[in-house]
Amino acid sequence: FQRVMALVDELRLTESAPPDRRDRPVIEFRSPEELSQLLPLALGEPASDEAELLQLCRQVARYSVRTSDFRFRNQLYGGVDGYGLAGALLTECLNTNQHTFEVAPAFILCEATVLAHVRRLIGWSSGDGIFAAGGSMSNQYGLALARYHRHPQVKTSGLFGLRPMVLFTSEDAHYSVLKAAHWHGYGQENVVSVPTDECGRMRPEALSAAVERVLSEGREPLAVNATCGTTVLGAYDPLPAIADICQQHGLWLHVDACWGGAALLSRQWRHLMAGVERADSVAWNPHKMLGAPLQCSLFVTRHDGLLHQCNSAQATYLFQQDKFYDVSHDTGDKSIQCGRKVDGFKLWLMWKAHGDSGLESMVDTTFAAARYCADQVSRRDGFRPVLPPGSDAGQCANVSFWYVPAALRGQEETPEWWHRLSLVAPRVKEAMVRSGTLMVGYQPLPHKQAVNFFRLVFTAVPPLGRAEVDYMLDEIERLGRDL
Amino acid sequence: FQRVMALVDELRLTESAPPDRRDRPVIEFRSPEELSQLLPLALGEPASDEAELLQLCRQVARYSVRTSDFRFRNQLYGGVDGYGLAGALLTECLNTNQHTFEVAPAFILCEATVLAHVRRLIGWSSGDGIFAAGGSMSNQYGLALARYHRHPQVKTSGLFGLRPMVLFTSEDAHYSVLKAAHWHGYGQENVVSVPTDECGRMRPEALSAAVERVLSEGREPLAVNATCGTTVLGAYDPLPAIADICQQHGLWLHVDACWGGAALLSRQWRHLMAGVERADSVAWNPHKMLGAPLQCSLFVTRHDGLLHQCNSAQATYLFQQDKFYDVSHDTGDKSIQCGRKVDGFKLWLMWKAHGDSGLESMVDTTFAAARYCADQVSRRDGFRPVLPPGSDAGQCANVSFWYVPAALRGQEETPEWWHRLSLVAPRVKEAMVRSGTLMVGYQPLPHKQAVNFFRLVFTAVPPLGRAEVDYMLDEIERLGRDL
Ligand SMILES: Cc1ncc(COP(=O)(O)O)c(C=O)c1O
Ligand SMILES: Cc1ncc(COP(=O)(O)O)c(C=O)c1O
Numbered sequence: 026f027q028r029v030m031a032l033v034d035e036l037r038l039t040e041s042a043p044p045d046r047r048d049r050p051v052i053e054f055r056s057p058e059e060l061s062q063l064l065p066l067a068l069g070e071p072a073s074d075e076a077e078l079l080q081l082c083r084q085v086a087r088y089s090v091r092t093s094d095f096r097f098r099n100q101l102y103g104g105v106d107g108y109g110l111a112g113a114l115l116t117e118c119l120n121t122n123q124h125t126f127e128v129a130p131a132f133i134l135c136e137a138t139v140l141a142h143v144r145r146l147i148g149w150s151s152g153d154g155i156f157a158a159g160g161s162m163s164n165q166y167g168l169a170l171a172r173y174h175r176h177p178q179v180k181t182s183g184l185f186g187l188r189p190m191v192l193f194t195s196e197d198a199h200y201s202v203l204k205a206a207h208w209h210g211y212g213q214e215n216v217v218s219v220p221t222d223e224c225g226r227m228r229p230e231a232l233s234a235a236v237e238r239v240l241s242e243g244r245e246p247l248a249v250n251a252t253c254g255t256t257v258l259g260a261y262d263p264l265p266a267i268a269d270i271c272q273q274h275g276l277w278l279h280v281d282a283c284w285g286g287a288a289l290l291s292r293q294w295r296h297l298m299a300g301v302e303r304a305d306s307v308a309w310n311p312h313k314m315l316g317a318p319l320q321c322s323l324f325v326t327r328h329d330g331l332l333h334q335c336n337s338a339q340a341t342y343l344f345q346q347d348k349f350y351d352v353s354h355d356t357g358d359k360s361i362q363c364g365r366k367v368d369g370f371k372l373w374l375m376w377k378a379h380g381d382s383g384l385e386s387m388v389d390t391t392f393a394a395a396r397y398c399a400d401q402v403s404r405r406d407g408f409r410p411v412l413p414p415g416s417d418a419g420q421c422a423n424v425s426f427w428y429v430p431a432a433l434r435g436q437e438e439t440p441e442w443w444h445r446l447s448l449v450a451p452r453v454k455e456a457m458v459r460s461g462t463l464m465v466g467y468q469p470l471p472h473k474q475a476v477n478f479f480r481l482v483f484t485a486v487p488p489l490g491r492a493e494v495d496y497m498l499d500e501i502e503r504l505g506r507d508l
Numbered sequence: 509f510q511r512v513m514a515l516v517d518e519l520r521l522t523e524s525a526p527p528d529r530r531d532r533p534v535i536e537f538r539s540p541e542e543l544s545q546l547l548p549l550a551l552g553e554p555a556s557d558e559a560e561l562l563q564l565c566r567q568v569a570r571y572s573v574r575t576s577d578f579r580f581r582n583q584l585y586g587g588v589d590g591y592g593l594a595g596a597l598l599t600e601c602l603n604t605n606q607h608t609f610e611v612a613p614a615f616i617l618c619e620a621t622v623l624a625h626v627r628r629l630i631g632w633s634s635g636d637g638i639f640a641a642g643g644s645m646s647n648q649y650g651l652a653l654a655r656y657h658r659h660p661q662v663k664t665s666g667l668f669g670l671r672p673m674v675l676f677t678s679e680d681a682h683y684s685v686l687k688a689a690h691w692h693g694y695g696q697e698n699v700v701s702v703p704t705d706e707c708g709r710m711r712p713e714a715l716s717a718a719v720e721r722v723l724s725e726g727r728e729p730l731a732v733n734a735t736c737g738t739t740v741l742g743a744y745d746p747l748p749a750i751a752d753i754c755q756q757h758g759l760w761l762h763v764d765a766c767w768g769g770a771a772l773l774s775r776q777w778r779h780l781m782a783g784v785e786r787a788d789s790v791a792w793n794p795h796k797m798l799g800a801p802l803q804c805s806l807f808v809t810r811h812d813g814l815l816h817q818c819n820s821a822q823a824t825y826l827f828q829q830d831k832f833y834d835v836s837h838d839t840g841d842k843s844i845q846c847g848r849k850v851d852g853f854k855l856w857l858m859w860k861a862h863g864d865s866g867l868e869s870m871v872d873t874t875f876a877a878a879r880y881c882a883d884q885v886s887r888r889d890g891f892r893p894v895l896p897p898g899s900d901a902g903q904c905a906n907v908s909f910w911y912v913p914a915a916l917r918g919q920e921e922t923p924e925w926w927h928r929l930s931l932v933a934p935r936v937k938e939a940m941v942r943s944g945t946l947m948v949g950y951q952p953l954p955h956k957q958a959v960n961f962f963r964l965v966f967t968a969v970p971p972l973g974r975a976e977v978d979y980m981l982d983e984i985e986r987l988g989r990d991l
Contacts, residue, residue: 052613057837060613066621068856072863078591081860082598085614085853092603092611099611102847105603108561113600115565120575120588120802127941128575128582130535130543131568138549158641158803161846169691183695184667200821204844207819208652210693212666257825312847319603320641320849336690338683342740342951342963349938354540361687363644364585364795366803366849370568373551377564380555455832458610468825480825 050461051096099464104486106316108378112371113318123365124357136369148302154325156368160283161201163308163324167279171248173335194250195227225260248277254285259423264300280304285421287314291388316486332359387485394489395422422483430508447476456504533944534579582947587969589799591861595854596801607840619852631785637808639851643766644684646791646807650762654731656818677733678710708743731760737768742906747783763787768904770797774871799969815842870968877972878905905966913991930959939987
């Protein structure tokens with residue numbers, strides 16, 4: 026065990042090595058079949074001895090993706106903040122469950138403090154909140170509150186026999202709303218996908234029209250899910266106009282700021298989220314841009330007391346009312362979970378360590394790298410932005426572009442040409458993964474008639490400068506040029 | 509940061525100190541108000557320096573509950589297995605998300621291996637599964653599959669206009685089913701609470717009658733949630749009889765083995781779960797009895813392919829079908845989460861380290877301690893078991909009892925007497941928490957007309973013997989004798 030710990034130490038040190046250490050690949054790729062051969066996966070008998078375990082851990086680490094390497098740009102998360110990691114390790118060692126003050130006194134207070142601080146950033150002086158197991162679940166909290174707020178009787182008698190209720194979300198929004206709509210009993214037909222503009226922002230007039238249409242069909246508009254920082258294009262939906270529509274029709278406004286919410290921390294960028302104070306609820310994932318360790322997702326609402334009324338089940342074995350301390354600190358009954366990992370403490374410790382201003386500069390550095398990248402993409406030969414020129418200023422730290430190999434340049438852009446371009450990103454991706462020099466995501470956006478393009482996303486850890494951005498674009502060029 | 513790490517090290521070592529080290533209290537209790545004074549909780553400016561951060565961590569650790577101390581018997585989890593912890597720290601350092609093979613190649617294979625091994629233990633040769641953020645969520649997976657299996661169109665059109673669907677669960681079952689029933693749109697009225705026998709086991713004839721009644725009311729019976737190891741009394745529902753009823757009426761059988769599922773690992777105790785192979789789905793929390801680090805909860809089903817059909821949303825940015833490896837390893841679309849913590853690896857590493865037989869002996873030791881405790885409770889003056897004599901043999905590692913102070917012994921058991929007895933457990937609990945010598949949960953069970961009683965639960969880490977059990981009972985006696 027001591028040696029496993031030593032290995033963990035060894036790993037951690039390497040992980041936090043300076044970003045210019047490119048002596049190790051970001052991934053040492055093996056196919057599922059090869060990896061199954063390399064790793065002695067099977068369980069049963071006999072038990073492995075210490076030496077074997079150490080070797081196993083070393084192999085697992087070796088074939089895992091080094092997400093802390095700056096060349097890992099594949100998802101909306103990446104490297105992990107050192108203080109956040111310290112917080113994570115501490116809570117792992119203490120193995121605490123965050124349901125009552127009784128078992129998690131200090132962590133309960135830290136969670137409450139950080140939630141209140143975030144609510145203040147949003148512009149609310151009261152309200153409530155909870156940390157959840159990821160943004161998909163935080164979004165579900167928003168939907169659950171929206172329904173309970175309008176129809177508390179659904180908690181007792183369900184949706185049967187009711188008029189269909191409808192959720193509105195943009196065509197560029199995250200799929201978690203669609204998944205939640207199934208579990209929550211709405212059905213995906215009752216999620217209206219509102220068209221977006223060429224940057225991926227919800228069109229308010231389209232939302233208005235959609236609400237009217239739903240009303241005329243005899244269905245009941247319930248809630249709007251607006252996004253601050255869409256997953257692919259990084260769009261911020263126009264909250265003031267959306268809030269007006271919600272107000273007019275009495276709809277709950279949930280803001281999915283899982284990705285783009287970090288803008289709140291920055292005087293330079295929080296204008297992107299103007300109007301967020303008019304939301305009923307907000308979800309934000311500090312484990313994305315800010316580099317809090319996975320999982321770290323928070324849900325806040327400006328409605329005081331609603332979370333408890335909506336979700337409580339009053340289990341007598343956990344939430345005894347005859348305890349000898351103020352049981353309002355037993356937050357567990359607000360949750361849809363029972364046991365709940367201590368995620369709030371990680372963010373609290375990061376906030377203590379960096380302060381408001383330290384977090385702000387992490388966000389500013391991240392946006393600056395993204396803006397530099399967007400600018401390069403608009404200038405470099407062979408790179409072609411997906412968004413219209415100049416529109417990057419309103420986006421989150423995403424840069425979307427096609428790479429056009431030399432053989433495809435200067436040709437007529439027929440359907441056949443686009444088809445050939447659509448094959449480029451997957452092939453470049455395969456090449457980068459096999460060589461371990463970079464990992465960047467790609468995807469098509471069918472509703473924008475966009476074939477496979479790259480999405481380069483920027484996160485705060487490790488901090489990225491121009492040299493790293495240049496490296497990434499050079500590498501894509503190197504691998505794609507001759508396709 | 510290095511010093512924060514050193515502190516983490518220091519903590520871990522103390523946490524895993526031998527169980528007889530009683531030089532530190534299990535908790536150093538402060539009220540919420542006192543603790544808010546002691547901890548500099550506020551966030552903002554200025555940032556704390558390293559020395560302050562270290563001090564903060566030390567204080568948070570000091571006022572946190574030492575769940576790894578054998579005197580922590582307050583919940584269904586406790587100390588953490590050293591190998592599991594090593595696995596947790598490794599995944600924290602690697603900061604990996606478990607949604608695609610691309611970003612988590614080794615972890616995806618470990619998860620698949622451990623899920624298949626558990627399915628084999630249950631008795632299934634095929635099927636599917638996933639790790640979830642706790643047992644409440646694992647149970648939700650069961651309910652989601654039950655509905656999708658019968659009514660796939662609910663995924664598209666929702667529950668509106670349908671006949672009410674009904675879930676059956678015992679009156680002693682965990683409240684997560686009730687919470688899920690709200691979120692999933694059933695409403696809590698459509699959860700039928702089936703009566704249990706005096707040990708807390710679902711009565712099959714009562715289930716039969718309940719199904720008939722629901723049918724006669726024009727509602728639609730959908731699924732039964734049977735429990736293996738109820739939260740308070742530790743009852744195992746009689747699966748064969750319940751499975752017969754499910755078969756007769758075409759109901760989905762979900763088994764909540766979150767607490768008692770560890771019995772599967774033991775030749776001596778797996779008879780408690782006879783019939784589990786007839787279930788459609790099973791939830792089990794290795795973070796409970798087995799001491800895997802929180803959170804570690806798994807969901808398995810014998811239906812191949814259903815999890816994907818039910819939950820997929822085919823996000824193109826994550827689950828591209830034109831990848832260069834076999835994308836059936838991209839398990840993320842089976843999940844209701846998007847990002848998902850790597851929980852399976854912790855259990856996989858524990859299994860490698862202990863082997864089947866090592867885990868078996870952990871379970872056997874745990875049950876033996878519980879049986880010894882139950883025996884002592886039935887013999888000791890002032891201790892009074894909640895369950896009828898001899899019935900412990902069929903229960904999980906829970907021991908439920910009243911402690912009757914000397915002043916209450918040998919008296920007529922009037923309502924007033926029971927009322928006075930109901931005040932004993934909270935007062936003893938307060939005394940133990942304030943002195944930091946023990947933490948044991950208590951609760952009433954109104955449906956059994958049982959006023960506040962203690963629930964002593966046994967978990968595998970640290971291993972407990974007779975000396976520790978004697979200490980616990982002595983301590984309750986010491987604190988309660990003169991009340
Ligand atoms: C029987 C049972 N099922 C499910 C759960 C929920 O598990 P979790 O706390 O991981 O959500 C519990 C928790 O105590 C339980 O006792
Ligand atoms: C906009 C947006 N919302 C929600 C989520 C879901 O967050 P999580 O992965 O924590 O469930 C994501 C994930 O990428 C996202 O991009």
